[in-house]
Amino acid sequence: MRKQRSTFLFSALCFGMAFLYVPIFLMIFYSFNYSKLVPVWGGFSTRWYGVLFQSEEVWDALALSLQIAVVNATFATLIGTMAALALVRFGNFRGRMLFSGMITAPLVMPEVITGLSLLLLFITLEGIIGWPSERGFTTITIAHITFSMAFVAVIIQGRLAGMGQELEEAAQDLGAKPFRVLFDVTLPRLAPGMLAGWLLSFTLSLDDLIIASFVSGPGATTLPILIYSRVRLGLRPDINALATIMVLAVAIGVIVAGWLLFRQQKQRTREMQMAGK
Amino acid sequence: MSQVNDAAAGHYGDRPWLAPGAVPFIHIQGVSKRFGDFVAVDNVDLEIYKGELFALLGGSGCGKTTLLRMLAGFEEPSSGNIFIDGADMRSVPPYERPVNMMFQSYALFPHMRVEQNVAYGLKRDGVPPAEVRRRVEEMLAMVELSDFARRKPHQLSGGQRQRVALARALVKRPKVLLLDEPLAALDKRLREQTQFELMNIQDKLGVTFIVVTHDQEEAMTLSTRIAVMDAGRFVQIGTPTEIYEYPQTRFTASFIGTINMFEGTVVRDGGGLALDCADLPMRLALPEHFDGGEGQQITLAVRPEKIRMSKTQDAGGGAVVSLPGKVRDLAYMGNLSIYRVEVGKAVVQITAPNQRRLDQREITWDDEVHVGWDTASALALTE
Amino acid sequence: MTRGLQTALARLQGGWQSVVVLVPYFWLLLFFLVPFFIVLKISLAERIIASPPFSPLFQWAEDGALTMRLLFDNFVWLWEDELYVETYLNSLRISIVSTILCLLIGYPIAYGISRARPTARTILLLMVILPFWTSFLLRVYAWIGLLADQGTINNLLIFLGVIDSPIRLLYSEFAVYVGIVYTYVPFMILPLYANMEKLDLSLHEAAADLGARPLTTFFTVTLPMTLPGIIAGSLLVFIPATGEFVIPDLLGGGNVLMIGNVLYGEFNANHDWPVAAAVAVALLVVLVVPMMIYQRVQARESGI
Numbered sequence: 001m002r003k004q005r006s007t008f009l010f011s012a013l014c015f016g017m018a019f020l021y022v023p024i025f026l027m028i029f030y031s032f033n034y035s036k037l038v039p040v041w042g043g044f045s046t047r048w049y050g051v052l053f054q055s056e057e058v059w060d061a062l063a064l065s066l067q068i069a070v071v072n073a074t075f076a077t078l079i080g081t082m083a084a085l086a087l088v089r090f091g092n093f094r095g096r097m098l099f100s101g102m103i104t105a106p107l108v109m110p111e112v113i114t115g116l117s118l119l120l121l122f123i124t125l126e127g128i129i130g131w132p133s134e135r136g137f138t139t140i141t142i143a144h145i146t147f148s149m150a151f152v153a154v155i156i157q158g159r160l161a162g163m164g165q166e167l168e169e170a171a172q173d174l175g176a177k178p179f180r181v182l183f184d185v186t187l188p189r190l191a192p193g194m195l196a197g198w199l200l201s202f203t204l205s206l207d208d209l210i211i212a213s214f215v216s217g218p219g220a221t222t223l224p225i226l227i228y229s230r231v232r233l234g235l236r237p238d239i240n241a242l243a244t245i246m247v248l249a250v251a252i253g254v255i256v257a258g259w260l261l262f263r264q265q266k267q268r269t270r271e272m273q274m275a276g277k
Numbered sequence: 278m279s280q281v282n283d284a285a286a287g288h289y290g291d292r293p294w295l296a297p298g299a300v301p302f303i304h305i306q307g308v309s310k311r312f313g314d315f316v317a318v319d320n321v322d323l324e325i326y327k328g329e330l331f332a333l334l335g336g337s338g339c340g341k342t343t344l345l346r347m348l349a350g351f352e353e354p355s356s357g358n359i360f361i362d363g364a365d366m367r368s369v370p371p372y373e374r375p376v377n378m379m380f381q382s383y384a385l386f387p388h389m390r391v392e393q394n395v396a397y398g399l400k401r402d403g404v405p406p407a408e409v410r411r412r413v414e415e416m417l418a419m420v421e422l423s424d425f426a427r428r429k430p431h432q433l434s435g436g437q438r439q440r441v442a443l444a445r446a447l448v449k450r451p452k453v454l455l456l457d458e459p460l461a462a463l464d465k466r467l468r469e470q471t472q473f474e475l476m477n478i479q480d481k482l483g484v485t486f487i488v489v490t491h492d493q494e495e496a497m498t499l500s501t502r503i504a505v506m507d508a509g510r511f512v513q514i515g516t517p518t519e520i521y522e523y524p525q526t527r528f529t530a531s532f533i534g535t536i537n538m539f540e541g542t543v544v545r546d547g548g549g550l551a552l553d554c555a556d557l558p559m560r561l562a563l564p565e566h567f568d569g570g571e572g573q574q575i576t577l578a579v580r581p582e583k584i585r586m587s588k589t590q591d592a593g594g595g596a597v598v599s600l601p602g603k604v605r606d607l608a609y610m611g612n613l614s615i616y617r618v619e620v621g622k623a624v625v626q627i628t629a630p631n632q633r634r635l636d637q638r639e640i641t642w643d644d645e646v647h648v649g650w651d652t653a654s655a656l657a658l659t660e
Numbered sequence: 661m662t663r664g665l666q667t668a669l670a671r672l673q674g675g676w677q678s679v680v681v682l683v684p685y686f687w688l689l690l691f692f693l694v695p696f697f698i699v700l701k702i703s704l705a706e707r708i709i710a711s712p713p714f715s716p717l718f719q720w721a722e723d724g725a726l727t728m729r730l731l732f733d734n735f736v737w738l739w740e741d742e743l744y745v746e747t748y749l750n751s752l753r754i755s756i757v758s759t760i761l762c763l764l765i766g767y768p769i770a771y772g773i774s775r776a777r778p779t780a781r782t783i784l785l786l787m788v789i790l791p792f793w794t795s796f797l798l799r800v801y802a803w804i805g806l807l808a809d810q811g812t813i814n815n816l817l818i819f820l821g822v823i824d825s826p827i828r829l830l831y832s833e834f835a836v837y838v839g840i841v842y843t844y845v846p847f848m849i850l851p852l853y854a855n856m857e858k859l860d861l862s863l864h865e866a867a868a869d870l871g872a873r874p875l876t877t878f879f880t881v882t883l884p885m886t887l888p889g890i891i892a893g894s895l896l897v898f899i900p901a902t903g904e905f906v907i908p909d910l911l912g913g914g915n916v917l918m919i920g921n922v923l924y925g926e927f928n929a930n931h932d933w934p935v936a937a938a939v940a941v942a943l944l945v946v947l948v949v950p951m952m953i954y955q956r957v958q959a960r961e962s963g964i
Binding site: 008030095104109121209228250258 | 773
Binding site: 349350351370371372373374376377378380381382384385386387388397398401402445446449 | 862865885
């Protein structure tokens with residue numbers, strides 16, 4: 001009986017992982033296809049990578065997307081951390097209910113609504129104060145910060161709630177003023193969460209199509225907008241090549257991060273064992 | 278067959294294993310359990326009789342919980358057999374075994390009310406609803422929780438949860454009730470009270486209880502017999518008195534209560550044998566039960582309460598062993614005091630009842646004293 | 661003098677805390693809350709050929725008083741146009757079915773992960789999260805290659821002799837379901853896993869000990885205990901799936917209409933901003949209850 005169940009769970013896991021990964025692997029596989037028709041194998045080739053690298057459009061879009069992603073991640077981490085601190089540590093202030101509602105709402109808000117509403121805001125602002133005079137880098141970044149900070153705030157909130165306040169109290173007891181405590185104790189302890197938040201914001205920004213396509217102007221084409229305009233017309237081998245590069249970059253990033261984490265953990269266990277003796 | 282058993286049990290009260298022709302109710306035969314390279318339970322044999330309150334006692338990782346889980350059916354033995362009431366339990370799943378378990382965490386279903394928790398097992402057996410209701414009510418009345426039937430587990434105190442867990446396991450009228458650290462989650466006062474409740478319930482229902490515990494006091498007060506476990510094996514099986522008064526090994530002696538131990542070599546001394554202990558200024562007489570020979574390395578063990586102490590040369594009537602020492606430490610425990618007396622290079626621990634008030638006490642810090650005990654009170658341990 | 665400096669410093673000490681609260685607060689007010697009111701306002705305006713293409717809501721009436729013109733025409737129009745009503749129901753149907761499919765697929769996977777050995781658990785969890793970090797758009801795109809008429813699945817089926825000529829997979833509702841399930845199933849797995857990981861295994865043992873067979877244990881203990889995870893996961897799939905735009909566009913190819921597409925179309929192709937805003941408001945009305953339930957579930961989960 002127990003065997004049966006674990007066989008079932010095992011096949012469920014195998015099926016699930018195959019479901020998640022087979023499409024990605026096929027996409028990578030066909031990026032090395034010589035043929036222009038993606039699913040028809042015409043021999044091994046890297047020519048679509050050449051096509052991709054020679055496209056100035058792609059480089060421009062990538063540069064814009066990376067710039068937005070970095071600026072977004074940095075500001076979102078900063079403001080998101082502030083929001084989490086405000087919610088978890090500063091207790092009750094006026095409008096706290098509204099604040100906590102606004103912080104979590106972007107997490108589940110359909111992107112079409114966020115995108116539309118921000119665009120309408122920018123247009124209204126332009127009509128009233130003349131800013132933003134053109135839509136592009138600034139407007140996309142502001143839109144991305146607005147939803148990324150919500151994700152950061154949730155991550156940091158979880159960390160703050162889980163870590164208790166004893167260390168902060170100890171620091172205060174030893175004479176540190178609240179501002180010092182924040183920089184000496186709280187922020188260092190939040191650093192891993194802030195890093196996670198930064199990386200998540202970076203990825204979210206790099207991934208966003210809908211909001212960006214609402215709030216971007218004619219001159220600003222981000223990478224997802226470019227990809228979308230191409231794949232709408234069907235399969236394109238150069239997009240397969242681009243997908244392969246992006247998947248590889250993420251995989252390498254995750255493996256390196258995992259390895260670093262593993263090594264750090266091992267070092268820690270070893271140190272603890274040594275200390276134990 | 279069982280009639281004979283019951284009659285025998287009746288006659289022999291809470292010592293059914295002594296009855297002539299008694300048949301063990303639970304029979305554990307050469308059972309081992311390995312997890313990879315780790316041997317949790319190592320080829321143990323055990324017979325438990327009907328109506329016993331049997332304790333498996335040992336430190337963490339000694340295999341006691343694994344043994345209990347094998348009885349419940351959550352683990353299969355790697356080798357060996359388990360019989361309950363004559364039936365081989367091999368490959369009988371937990372939900373078909375005639376045993377129920379009270380979990381250490383209580384494992385109450387948090388989404389069910391108290392009454393639903395208690396009724397759960399009966400419903401699984403297809404007991405008619407009216408009878409389920411009657412038996413649940415009866416059981417809750419017994420554990421004095423009738424007023425709490427409609428509460429959820431998180432609305433109960435620790436002691437109440439413990440009683441729900443007990444009721445839930447007992448309502449199925451199992452042949453054996455397994456209890457995994459039943460009192461560990463309670464505070465000291467509640468623990469003592471609950472101990473007696475458990476004993477009363479066991480007495481009333483006549484169900485065989487097997488209790489796993491790491492608390493030697495709990496095992497001593499609760500059980501008819503104790504099996505002391507270490508590294509997957511039984512070190513000693515016996516009644517609480519046997520285990521306390523006549524431990525067979527150093528492990529048992531030190532695990533149960535406090536004991537003074539003197540290691541040394543057996544030497545010929547005058548007419549008989551004595552122990553030469555490097556740390557002590559003089560040799561120690563050996564108890565009569567010692568049947569070893571000269572040159573043997575042994576440990577002489579004496580319980581702190583068996584040692585007398587006096588300011589005069591003679592440490593009191595008939596003591597054969599008497600050693601000079603100096604009081605180094607003294608701890609006041611209310612009803613009794615613990616003295617730590619330096620004798621040679623050794624420190625001897627002595628407990629004495631506080632028959633007088635603290636300020637009138639005869640012996641205090643830095644007093645020169647003589648400590649001594651009846652040779653018959655000491656134990657010569659070879660293992 | 662020094663005292664003045666000290667009080668100024670002391671005020672600053674309290675000041676940084678207000679900065680910490682006020683910066684995110686005003687950011688959200690300005691870029692999250694205010695835009696909604698603008699959407700609401702425009703949804704009640706009239707379309708005019710101008711830039712911006714809607715009539716102002718506040719107008720100076722001839723007698724000099726400020727009057728507000730509210731037009732519910734857009735909503736009436738939505739309600740009377742069969743296309744819109746149908747699209748709404750269609751979106752709801754697609755997202756509900758997708759949610760159920762995600763649950764059926766995600767539940768055993770989450771359960772399998774939570775019961776795996778610790779090292780395997782970490783790796784499996786990482787494998788579920790990993791696609792999150794790769795582009796959503798490209799993951800949808802990957803299915804075009806699989807489902808196209810000359811795609812991998814059709815090629816394979818023809819090669820195996822199951823079919824003679826390609827069957828229509830892409831640009832159908834089926835393809836939209838596949839796309840939604842594929843991209844959203846991690847949203848189902850993760851909350852379920854988080855819930856199952858906390859499950860006390862001894863509860864299962866207790867059920868077995870009390871005579872429950874594995875299937876009974878599943879329905880009387882596991883399922884009710886994982887209900888918060890099921891609700892959280894289902895909402896995390898249902899809410900964004902209802903407003904989905906990319907998947908019906910790329911995999912449905914115009915044959916499957918969902919609210920998101922209509923909104924995008926009204927806005928970008930028809931330039932009918934008031935109607936687009938009205939669509940957005942109507943979508944929000946549908947989703948506001950599930951969103952509030954989700955927030956409540958989340959709050960309770962993190963509260964205990």
